[in-house]
Amino acid sequence: MVDTLRTDSLLYLDGVTVSFDGFRALNSLSLIVQRNELQAIIGPNGAGKTTMMDIITGKTKPDTGEVYFEGSVDLTKKDETEIANMGIGRKFQKPTVFESHTVWDNVELALKKPRGVFSGLFYTRDTADTDRIAEILDIVRLTHRKNEYAANLSHGQKQWLEIGMLLAQDPKLMLVDEPVAGMTDAETIETSKLLADIAKTRSVVVVEHDMSFVRDLDCRVTCLAEGAVLAQGSLEHVSADPLVIERYLGR
């Protein structure tokens, strides 16, 4: 039973526990992300959302527990670079783009291509790459600023550029940490459309505090608290859960 769950899933976390100086950031967390699924993760500060992403992307190693990608790849034995090249992309909570590169170069660097030093040294952009970069810049609406340094972008635009870089990586699983922080309402709506669109061809996990944004996403919601899953299901189901109301939503 457990085995079929694991092999059918794209991402499989079982009983993951991490402690920092005695503080249990994750407490036997179990979570499954299916293929081509859009999933939202909510929860109070300190619930372990970012730590969970650190575990999946190899930044932190779990004390105990299993983390499997595509049913068979043990992520706890891989480092950040290997995991990224396997097809897990991550957008950070604080937008981190390469500020002294142009918008175009940011996407070009992220574009899925051989990552070796020598292929980097002799890389020449072909028309297919140019078209793909232009297409991505179009999707994230940054075509008009493509020659500007990323440092000059607004906060919201940096968020979009980072999503564009994720798209360029062409990952199987996108982990998106608070994508709409610092965005206007109109931008927030656009972002939810964009993410839903992306989730048609790959899995997307979104961590977000903005409940109206989560409602727009219209997907399965997981609520974390104190390092474990508190409730899971549709947003209506989760937000009606008495434990979720007590620990997170308040009232």
Next chain:
Amino acid sequence: MITAAILRALDKKAIWVISILLLAAILVPLSNLMLPVGHPLRVPNYLVPLMGKYLSYAMLALALDLIWGYCGILSLGHGAFFALGGYAMGVYLMRQIGTRGVYAHPELPDFMVFLGWPELPWYWLGMDQFWFAAIMVMLVPGILAFVFGWFAFRSRVTGVYLSIITQAMTFALMLAFFRNDMGFGGNNGLTDFRDILGTPIAAPTTRAILFAATAIALALSFLVCSMIVKSKLGKVMVAVRDAESRTRFIGYRVENVKLLAFTVSAVIAGIAGALYVPQVGIINPGEFAPANSIEVVIWAAVGGRGTLIGPIIGAIIVNVGKSYFTAALPDFWLFALGGLFIFVTLFLPKGVVGLFTSVWNAIQARRASSSAQKGVGPAPGPETDFPITTESDAGNAQPKTNPAE
């Protein structure tokens, strides 16, 4: 593939720098050798090796800036690679002395005879051949940098910690080379050179050729660095400098990027050291002194970190200043150097080159805006290659849009 990379490297600025260096490689020897003594355009004999020395320092600063300015690795021990290249050349030159030493031993250098060594140590073998010594000049610093970088970058040692261990590396090498048992002349180092490639080392012709070789080597190093910096790898290096963990999450092996840059940089530093030694006539453990390596950082900072021209200009400016001050006001030099570093850090964070660039951009922007107001010339388009200019344009435009009424 390689031609594409070279063409990309040869932008306008690079062509200028390389042309000037190649021109110097031709004109300086010609003027020194062909013009009669006393001619106003003749480069005097003493100046040729001095200028050669400056250019080898410029190469060292260029090598340092490739890793510091572009990849964020602040090496405070780059003098070690320079000195190792210098020692490799020094060993070759020692073996050219032959029986002309004080003890007239056909094979052993004077200091080995003095120490009572029966034969050459194994690591001196083969070094009488120029081609072999030339390979060692690149291989020894290259391998040390590779092994050092392999461990340091894989263990993710960065920032100040990395700087401190590079400093420790050069200090350890200095102590090692001070020992007589090391087999490199101990405290005195290697000196009293006679011939290089069969020609007398102090002859004006040899000096002129050495200068030309240094200028050409600097031009080639510039080309190699430009190739790296202009490529996608160069962009990855800057990405590592600005956001190392982000680069990792995109899927680049940060340690490999750093390792390649560090090794290339060490090889260039080694070649610079090998060109330095025959022109100054001595190499001793003092070249490993930590203070020397720190001085290289100052050259790069003064000229302009994160540019390829900056370190060359910085090395020349500071060393011309040093030559002048140590002769005119010897007690004053170290204060001047320290003061210069503080001044540059506080007021010229982008160095001399950065100052020129911002003045140039300001002139261009003023010219563009005045011609736009007059209605002559094309108005500046919204998409320029220089975001800095557009930014300052936006800054100029803001007060006008303020509702003054």
